[in-house]
Amino acid sequence: MNKALSPTDFGALEGFHDLNPTQDDFCASVIKGLSRKQKTLSCKFFYDQRGSELFDEITTLDEYYPTRTEIGILERSSADIAAAVGNQPTVVEFGAGSVRKIRLLLDAVDAPVFVPIDISRDHLVHSAKCLAGDYPETRVVAICADFTNDIALPKDLPTSNRLGFFPGSTLGNFTHDEAQQFLERTRATLGTGSAFLVGIDLRKDAETLHAAYNDSLGISAAFNLNLLNRINHELDATFDLTTFRHDAPWVEEHGRIEMRLYSTVNQNVTVAGTAFQFTEGEYIHTENSHKYSVAEFQALASSSGYEPVQVWVDDAERFSLHYLRG
Ligand code: AVI
Numbered sequence: 001m002n003k004a005l006s007p008t009d010f011g012a013l014e015g016f017h018d019l020n021p022t023q024d025d026f027c028a029s030v031i032k033g034l035s036r037k038q039k040t041l042s043c044k045f046f047y048d049q050r051g052s053e054l055f056d057e058i059t060t061l062d063e064y065y066p067t068r069t070e071i072g073i074l075e076r077s078s079a080d081i082a083a084a085v086g087n088q089p090t091v092v093e094f095g096a097g098s099v100r101k102i103r104l105l106l107d108a109v110d111a112p113v114f115v116p117i118d119i120s121r122d123h124l125v126h127s128a129k130c131l132a133g134d135y136p137e138t139r140v141v142a143i144c145a146d147f148t149n150d151i152a153l154p155k156d157l158p159t160s161n162r163l164g165f166f167p168g169s170t171l172g173n174f175t176h177d178e179a180q181q182f183l184e185r186t187r188a189t190l191g192t193g194s195a196f197l198v199g200i201d202l203r204k205d206a207e208t209l210h211a212a213y214n215d216s217l218g219i220s221a222a223f224n225l226n227l228l229n230r231i232n233h234e235l236d237a238t239f240d241l242t243t244f245r246h247d248a249p250w251v252e253e254h255g256r257i258e259m260r261l262y263s264t265v266n267q268n269v270t271v272a273g274t275a276f277q278f279t280e281g282e283y284i285h286t287e288n289s290h291k292y293s294v295a296e297f298q299a300l301a302s303s304s305g306y307e308p309v310q311v312w313v314d315d316a317e318r319f320s321l322h323y324l325r326g
Helices: 023-035 049-058 066-085 099-109 121-134 176-190 206-213 219-234 294-303
Strands: 015-018 090-094 113-118 139-144 162-166 195-201 244-247 256-263 267-271 274-278 283-290 307-313 319-325
Touching: 015 121, 023 267, 023 274, 049 219, 066 099, 066 195, 066 307, 066 319, 090 099, 090 176, 099 113, 099 121, 099 162, 113 121, 121 139, 162 176, 176 195, 176 294, 195 294, 206 256, 219 244, 219 256, 219 283, 294 307, 294 319
Parallel strands: 015 139, 090 113, 090 162, 113 139, 162 195
Antiparallel strands: 195 319, 244 256, 256 283, 267 274, 307 319
């Protein structure tokens, strides 16, 4: 889908490529997910305007350590990172995430070209425009796309010295197979000789993990429930949010936190004309957040064709930032 933008929409943006999935994809995915025996919704749909705001709030919570820990690693290790990466790469960010993180990276490596890729069009345009304004020497080319699909980068981008950036442990939201496929695809997208900087949350005690996804202020719960609200508004659905409850257990067997929404009553819900039955105590699985040891992630990267070159970890060994060569 190509959406026309007026010249003023671009601001200082060099280019904007819209490969955004349509509303039909959202509807089809929700109906398919709720039709499964284990009802499932994809976590990539968390991020409407309200969902993105709630996620930003999560990243500031005391219990949610990943964001501030990764920023600390980037701050402390920026000189090492720059030495490993070399100067002036084309930086391709998968997910236009934290403004702080990308600025730390751009400052460290002096990137002449920056390519943010994100599924949320408004968020992408806003953050890319801000960056383009603040980094007048950097060419910013934004791509609105679902990075869980194949993405062909625009042909006029430099083909050598590309550096992928995938912070925040978003890779943990994929299953192991999906993570491997994603890494293989990004390697193909970025090209041989490229590098990839990937943030990965580390395995740790269950109590710390549990608190991070079941915070005392209830922001994680609001973030999870907002998905039902989004489906109500965008897909003409009838979820009664007072009859669903958030829980996010640590599932040792799979090495992951699972975000779940439990139905507290027997009920029927309609989505875009299709009816779904819920029994009391049944849950919708809305997200996985896998945690890896350094060795586990390096094995995954190797099996995807990357060479793990260097890894930076905070003193408390909570989070890791991996430098891989393609
Ligand atoms: C975006 N992603 C890495 C977050 C995580 O920690 O898995 C999403 C999140 N879900 C609940 N809290 C945060």
